[in-house]
Amino acid sequence: MKQVTLYPGAKINIGLYVFEKRADNFHEIESIFYPVGADNSNLTPDKLTVTILQTPQEASLFLSDETASTAQNQDQNFHPEDETAFIAQNQDRNFHPEDETASTAQNQDSGSCPEKVRMIETGLEYPGKPEDNICVKAYNLLDADFDLPPAVISLEKHLPTGAGLGGGSSDGVCTLRALNELCDLHLTEAQLMSYAAKLGSDCPFFVRNEPMLVTGRGEILTPLTGAAISKALKNLRENYTFQIIFSPDCFVSTKKAYSIVPKRSKKDKLQAPYIPMTELVTEPVETWQGRIVNDFEAPVFNEFPQLQKVKDSLIETGAAYVSMTGSGSAIFGLFPIND
Secondary structure, rough: OOEEEOOOOEEEEEEEEEEEEEOOOHHHHHHHHEEOOOOOOOOOOOOEEEEEOHHHHHHHHHHOOOHHHHHHHHOOOOOOOHHHHHHHHHHHHOHHHHHHHHHHHHHHOOOOOOOOOOEEEEOOOOOOOOHOOOHHHHHHHHHHHHHHOEEEEEEEEOOOOOOEEHHHEEHHHHHHHHHHHHHOOOOOOOHHHHHHHHHHOOOOHHHHHHOOEEEEOOEEEEEOOOOHHHHHHHHHHHHHEEEEEEOOOOOOHHHHHHHHHHEHHHHHHHOOOOOOOHHHOOOOHHHOOOOOOOOOHHHHHHHHHHHHHHHHHHHHHOEEEHHHHHHHHEEEEEEEOOO
């Protein structure tokens, strides 16, 4: 077995403009994506362990339905990265890897599944079936082009879904990165971004995982360069921390959010009072409130009035800037570190 463990983080949107639909039925957006994790926020990243199985015996054991059931039912104490557990499982079943006949019998007895990848989920509930997880989709994307070895993907979920933090997208991209390393695929950054775009509009951001201007339908990433914006980003990095609050009872469907948000005309970019995000963020953080806006915020707050109370409470407790991220429902506050 070979394995890699990564810790997928999240992102927040500093401002988010939504424009009219394009010819391909996607909306144009404009936003600044900013990475957040344990080093600059109160968030706990997810834990993703990808294990590739290098022998038929390993695959027979770890991809069997019985093994998956054991992993899910025994308080999640089974970890594919624990070789001791692997040996113990073999001993319990009187399974001898060197005996190909025993391997065949084991497969028949346990009803092993034909899939090449097994998804094990723990932590926060992840919507949908394990086989529909974005990590499995990432594996299947690469497997179609490179015929990957069988794998077990274990995801310990801490970042909430449906919160506008991009936690699922981050999980998918980290799976691509892990498989690239484990299977010696030698994919370039550009190739990883191409695969990431097939997983979702905001996935390419997590390949580089650094502040970016995001336009198009979310797939056009432009590095934030120039003296003024570099100074602003340095100020954010050194002098502020993100406090992020999410409400489990306020799940916001992205589809629903896009259906209720007022759309900006593309002509708005050509006339006042439109100011590009890249200009607004160069101004002092204390001036951002009411100027750097998320277009989803007003309609989503109308659907979930309790989110407005969360925003107000963060402002009252000293946040320099507070906003909803993405299409919701997470709310973040920027707090000066020295306060």
